[in-house]
Amino acid sequence: MGLLAIVIGAALSFGFGAFWYGIFADTWKQTSQVPLDADGNPQNMRSPVPYVTCAIALLVVAGMMRHNFATSGIDTLGKGILSGGGIGLFFITPWLALFHGYSMHSHKLTLINGAYATIGCALMGAALTLL
Numbered sequence: 819m820g821l822l823a824i825v826i827g828a829a830l831s832f833g834f835g836a837f838w839y840g841i842f843a844d845t846w847k848q849t850s851q852v853p854l855d856a857d858g859n860p861q862n863m864r865s866p867v868p869y870v871t872c873a874i875a876l877l878v879v880a881g882m883m884r885h886n887f888a889t890s891g892i893d894t895l896g897k898g899i900l901s902g903g904g905i906g907l908f909f910i911t912p913w914l915a916l917f918h919g920y921s922m923h924s925h926k927l928t929l930i931n932g933a934y935a936t937i938g939c940a941l942m943g944a945a946l947t948l949l
Contacts, residue, residue: 824884827945828876831938835872838934849924880942887946895947902943906936 839846847854853861862868883902887893892901911932918928 820884823946823949824877824880826949827880827883827942828873830941830945831876832873834938834941835934838937842930845926846930849927849930851923879939880946883939883942884946893947895944898943898947899940903936903940906939907932910935910939
């Protein structure tokens with residue numbers, strides 16, 4: 819059951835990312851300074867590499883979250899959402915802010931990516947405690 823929860827948690831976060839970055843696509847493209855093609859889309863948009871990398875990374879995060887939840891007694895939906903969201907907000911987002919600051923990216927990029935990490939991890943936390 820643990821492996822299924824990890825996969826579903828990662829899938830929920832992945833799906834939410836598609837929705838989230840769909841909403842903020844124009845701002846993200848501008849603030850991330852990613853190279854764009856002639857149609858204004860990221861040059862690597864048709865490459866499977868970023869999507870596979872994302873899926874693997876989300877599985878790793880969900881797996882470690884499950885381990886931490888199990889050893890910390892996080893076993894209810896409320897605790898899962900709060901703990902997952904806390905990981906995104908207080909672990910991942912500050913790390914992103916550090917990278918974005920040194921690479922001279924806009925604070926908007928930190929807000930977009932940090933909010934995704936926070937909500938995506940909260941969704942993972944929900945899945946990990948429900949399944």
